Amino acid sequence: MVTELQLRLLPEETANEQALKLVAAREMGETAENIRAVRVLKRSIDARQRIIYVNVKLRVFINELPEESEYQSVEYKDVTDRKNVIVVGAGPGGLFAALRLIELGLRPIIVERGKDVRERKKDIALISREHKVNNESNYSFGEGGAGAYSDGKLYTRSKKRGSVDKILNVFCQFGASPSILADAHPHIGTDKLPRVIENIREQIKKCGGEVHFETRMDAFVMKGDEVVGIETNTGKTFFGPVILATGHSARDVYYYLHEKAIPIEAKGIAVGVRLEHPQELIDQIQYHRKEGRGKYLPAAEYSFVTQVNGRGVYSFCMCPGGFVVPAASGPKQVVVNGMSPSNRGSRWANSGMVVEIHPEDFPEFASYKELALIKFQEQLEEYCWQNGGMKQVAPAQRMADFIQKRNSFDLPVSSYTPGLLASPLHFWMPEFVTSRLREGLRYFGKVSNGFLTNEATMIGVETRTSSPVRIVRDRETYQHVTIKGLFPCGEGAGYAGGIVSAAIDGERCAEGVAMLIASH
Ligand code: FAD
Structure with a gap:
């Protein structure tokens, strides 16, 4: 029974x-x-x-054993002789677009500027060890995309339960624990996600798809107002409709679109800092007891949101038992983010603490039009790099000191391996952001006793929360509004905000391409 x-x-x-x-x-x-x-x-x-x-x-x-598997598998057939579709970027958007193309009987050709997920790990280690950022292989670029070395949180605000379940089942099919189907807040962990990504890639190749690493799309091949292929930095040209899933850190792609007068729109983002607490303290606060989480509970999470002077202030991408990581993707940048292993076992809890900003909040950047907030991000990331000593050392300040506008003379031990340098964030970060952050953090300290403490560290800067640009597309065909054959996809196009939503958007774009091909 x-x-x-x-x-x-x-x-x-x-x-x-x-x-x-x-x-x-x-x-x-x-x-x-x-x-x-x-x-x-x-x-x-x-x-x-x-x-x-x-x-x-x-x-x-x-008195009986389960017969069916814990998850539903998709059958991927051979597509060797089918029509080619180019997928630019092997993040969750691109990878799930490729899988869905195979389901729909189309042949994906993935072009990824970074290295495969294992080789990429070596470049990521060099950022911490030698302060060297490889422009093409880092926390943002490479197989698996921005979330490959992350907490692998798989929750999303998407209301489309069916689409979310499909993505979670596919993750299980490629090696994630079926517990992600049961947990209210599922996550895979940075130690397990790379294997899942490799399995997806091998499936794509097995079905006759192609995956080209260290191959950057530099330009479209155009026929009138239609994209019919891409040119790459290796000299190779690929032909077919293009799913553009390049993520929000590929600023060169935005500059290229702007230069070619391909319509894009400016959109708001959120910026701030990574806030790092001792995990033990977060456990005590969230589980309301001195002994913390004890033996059977997971590292505690938190989530805060409020409004200050017309802008949202909120915690973002909280990583219990995790590490703060150097997420720069180019020279003269210090950018931070967070990740956790599957056991969420580190001594620290971190989250982005960010303030919503709109392009009109910074009139000094208005002349850059659609690219205004990209210029803002670039400037802030460069200030951060300067204030950290022009390496990957991050400028940081104790939390209560920041609120009191006091310098910190020393800092708590941090998980951020390139190192921290005490710095007055309240002084050099934009007042628009710091004033709201200060009020927001005061409020979070009131609703959560113990959260506002000088034992927590604010680490600069968190700027890559979402895309500062939308690559505008048609709601029904998922095709660009003026350019045929171009399918802007995932977070970089402004249609996703995390691993699962990018994967769902990848599937959607694959369906858009299939509709286009069927209509010819
Ligand atoms: P991306 O993942 O950014 O992938 C874009 C890909 O395109 C990259 O691999 C890039 O190398 C490639 N590319 C760019 N330009 C070109 C070009 N010209 N030619 C060829 N290839 C190109 N989200 C969550 O939901 N949960 C988390 O726990 C989480 N943690 C995160 C931790 C970190 C450290 C970071 C950086 C992000 C995290 N995120 C998390 C966010 C999440 O990773 C992104 O929302 C998601 O990866 C977006 O998917 P995407 O496919 O749209 O773009």
Whole structure:
């Protein structure tokens, strides 16, 4: 017999499958031996009260074993002889576009400026060790895209549950733990995600697709107002409709579109800092107890949002048990971001603490028109680099000192391996941002006792929260509004804001290309 149970359990009762089997036996009035397997279908933590519960939905197998797999697989057929479609960028947008193209009977040719996900790791290590940033292989560029070395958080505000479930199932098919299907806040972890990405790439190649690393798209091949292919830095030209999934750090792509008068629009972003606390403190605050998370609860998360003088101030991409990382993608930049391993086991918790900005907030950049906030980002990242000593050392300030506009004379130990330098962020970051950040953080300290502390460090700067530009496309065909054969895709085009939403957008663009090809 197979049955389902909805239960509210103590954390220790959910420690592992054996513990859950005992709970199921108790609830069903069965002996433990008769419970042959349990599957967690949904899991979330309720830490609102002093006693913490885990809400679980279980599928219980009594006297029988599960027959079906924990996730649904997609069948990918051979597309060797099918029509070519070019996918620029191997981030989640590009990779899921390629997989969906194969499902639709089209042959993806992926062109990626960075290296494969393993080789890329070596360049990432050099950023911390030698302060060397390879312009083509870093935390933003390379196989897997910006999220390959990240926390691998897979939650999204997308309301399209069906599309989200499909993406999560595909991640499982390529090696992610099926627990991502059950967790309220699923994440893969930086130690596991690269393997999943490699498996996706191998599937694409096995089906007859092509993947070209260290190959940067430099220009479109145009026929009138239609993109019919791309030129690359290797001298190779590829022909076919183009899914442009180049992410929000490929500023050269925005400059190219602007120069060619291909319509793009300026859009708002959010900028600020990475805030790093001891994880133990966040556990104590969020689980409302001195002993913190104990043995059975995960590293605690938080999420804050408020409005200050007409602009949102919020925490962004929180990484429990994680590390702050150097996410620059070019010279004269210091940019920070965060990542966590799958066990979220480090001593630190970090998140972006950012303020929403609009292009009109900085009239001094207005002459750059659509590129205004790119210029703003570039300037702020360069200031940050200067204030860190012109290396990958990041300027930083204790949290309470920032609020009091005081210099920090020393800093807490940090997870940021290139090193920190005490610096008055309140002085050199834009007043528009710091004044709102100060008020926002004061408010977060009020609603969460202990959060505002001088044991937390603010690390400059977080500027790559989303795309400062939208590459405008038609709502139904996903094709660019004026250029045929061009499908702006994912975060860089302004249509996604994370791994899952970029993957969903990749699928959409593949469907748009299939519609175009079918109509010919
Ligand atoms: P990207 O992932 O940016 O991929 C674009 C790809 O295009 C890159 O590989 C780039 O090298 C390539 N490219 C660019 N220009 C060219 C060109 N001219 N020719 C060829 N190739 C080109 N999101 C989450 O949801 N959860 C997280 O936990 C999370 N953590 C993050 C941690 C870090 C450190 C970073 C940097 C980001 C994180 N994000 C996270 C954000 C997430 O990674 C992005 O939202 C997502 O990767 C966007 O996907 P994309 O495919 O649109 O673009």
